[in-house]
Amino acid sequence: GQNIDQPTEMTATEGAIVQINCTYQTSGFNGLFWYQQHAGEAPTFLSYNVLDGLEEKGRFSSFLSRSKGYSYLLLKELQMKDSASYLCAVRLSSGTYKYIFGTGTRLKVLA
Amino acid sequence: GAVVSQHPSRVICKSGTSVKIECRSLDFQATTMFWYRQFPKQSLMLMATSNEGSKATYEQGVEKDKFLINHASLTLSTLTVTSAHPEDSSFYICSARDRGNTGGSNSPLHFGNGTRLTVT
DSSP: OOEEEOOSEEEEETTOOEEEEEEEEOSOOSOEEEEEEOTTSOOEEEEEESSSEEEEETTEEEEEETTTTEEEEEEOSOOGGGOEEEEEEEEOSSTTTOEEEOOOEEEEEEO | OOOEEEEOSEEEEOTTOOEEEEEEESSSOOSEEEEEEEOTTOOEEEEEEEETTSOOEEOTTOOTTTEEEEEEETTEEEEEEOSOOGGGOEEEEEEEOOTTOOSSSOOOOEEOOOEEEEEO
């Protein structure tokens, strides 16, 4: 089976930095993606890692360690609009490259 | 950027009826589309992989006769919920990957806006 785990909920303060962790055990690996999803809306793509290391995109950064089956999303200079669910997804390497999503983390940013 | 259009956004139907949801890739071709289901405050659960010109591949536990998938062209996949029941009420969302990026590059999934299905 496929297991992708994230903390269920996190709370942080506006202007702060928050790290959302994701651990995975999957049958194959062809990249890890982070998505943001506001309630009732479609997920939007944030970041992608396929090699070990840190990828930075503005206020968002994502890190991957394939040997540890671990990734994190780092959000800097938090804003109220960052309150959303954050989903990590693993793209499997076989067949049609299915994307399996983690449990999702609901982030609440407080003023 | 790549756009996926999903229709309808909301539908309310009576128990026992069937509902069709359309998913279109507007500015790219998609040989593969994915259908997900999402319950409140939960993550996306992959239901099936829709392949253009061939049968869909269903995930374990998903009834293929209840959730009919048709991928007749490179830009359109449909999901039909047959004989819907209240427990089928959920948020259904489709996604696609640009055919020009078949996984060898950092091609993310592009999502439709989802369909909120309520079965009364």
